[in-house]
Amino acid sequence: MRSSTRNTSRSIGKSIAAAAVAATTAATLSAIGAGPANAAPARPDLTVTALTWTPGGVNAGVPVTFSATVKNTGKAATPAGVIHGVGFQVDGKLVTWSDTFTASLRPGQSTTVTANFGPTQSATWAATQGRHEVLAFVDDAGRIAESNEGNNRTKKTLTVGASTVTGTTMAGVVPTTKLAALPYDTGLATYVTGAGYAACYTAAGTVRAGTETYLGEYGAGNVQYHPNAPFSWSGAGFAPAGATTVTSEPVDLNEIVRWNYGTPPERLTCRADETAAFTRLHATKVTTNRYTLLPGGYYSDKLIGSYTSPISVDMPF
Numbered sequence: 001m002r003s004s005t006r007n008t009s010r011s012i013g014k015s016i017a018a019a020a021v022a023a024t025t026a027a028t029l030s031a032i033g034a035g036p037a038n039a040a041p042a043r044p045d046l047t048v049t050a051l052t053w054t055p056g057g058v059n060a061g062v063p064v065t066f067s068a069t070v071k072n073t074g075k076a077a078t079p080a081g082v083i084h085g086v087g088f089q090v091d092g093k094l095v096t097w098s099d100t101f102t103a104s105l106r107p108g109q110s111t112t113v114t115a116n117f118g119p120t121q122s123a124t125w126a127a128t129q130g131r132h133e134v135l136a137f138v139d140d141a142g143r144i145a146e147s148n149e150g151n152n153r154t155k156k157t158l159t160v161g162a163s164t165v166t167g168t169t170m171a172g173v174v175p176t177t178k179l180a181a182l183p184y185d186t187g188l189a190t191y192v193t194g195a196g197y198a199a200c201y202t203a204a205g206t207v208r209a210g211t212e213t214y215l216g217e218y219g220a221g222n223v224q225y226h227p228n229a230p231f232s233w234s235g236a237g238f239a240p241a242g243a244t245t246v247t248s249e250p251v252d253l254n255e256i257v258r259w260n261y262g263t264p265p266e267r268l269t270c271r272a273d274e275t276a277a278f279t280r281l282h283a284t285k286v287t288t289n290r291y292t293l294l295p296g297g298y299y300s301d302k303l304i305g306s307y308t309s310p311i312s313v314d315m316p317f
Helices: 002-031 254-259
Strands: 046-054 063-072 086-090 093-098 110-114 130-138 153-160 165-171 174-179 186-201 213-221 236-239 245-247 275-293 300-316
Touching (some): 063 086, 063 093, 063 130, 165 186, 165 300, 174 236, 213 254, 213 275
Antiparallel strands (some): 046 063, 063 110, 086 093, 086 130, 130 153, 165 174, 186 213, 186 236, 275 300
């Protein structure tokens, strides 16, 4: 009986000691925030599940628009009203980004966003020939606290072909473009930009000496082959299959006049018997875009080439 009593006392003592240790451990864990009542909060986890671009087949000079599909793989929704930003990099350099999506993403939910701006104030990247690494980085600005910050990036390889437009020269207002020969018809659209000037014209129609004034930067021509072109065929050209040189329609500088309602803007004051009018556009840059054509050959379909050339040409009005 004494032995049994002794054993029972020992068992009770061990149980009390174990309970004391468990209580102490729980108190310690609770104090450092690791107890059951203080478990780490559920958080969202953003990943990029798809990275795409348009157009699909890219040639040098063509503006490229990047898109990314973002998924919340975490255990909590992302906060509403916070930008779910995605930065797009090419060869390690930030070229564009998306910052328009601010809705909440529930766990398991996805959304696709498209670049809307960038460091050059453009939503597109001007493709350069060669093989490139494209990276999409969700929550690149660190606005959203996530359970895993190390899985926010996705990479893909983009191969850009040679430009199908190799250069444009201007003879007055007439553009001539050199091309890579293609086995199908294409359309060209040429646009010039540069410094606009105006002066005071006498009743005899001559410029009064010393009145010509720089007014600002202007542009004329078309960026797309005919469809939705603001001023018909200004700067447009047709390239038949196999063509390597095309002389396009003249660039219509009267577009600039119409944009300004026939009157040069500020900083030009003439005498009562004189008329203020544009004199010339000193073109400093010419861009030619090349498009595939829809059946019938009169409407553009897909941009397949673009080339910008520096020039120094006086184009008279």
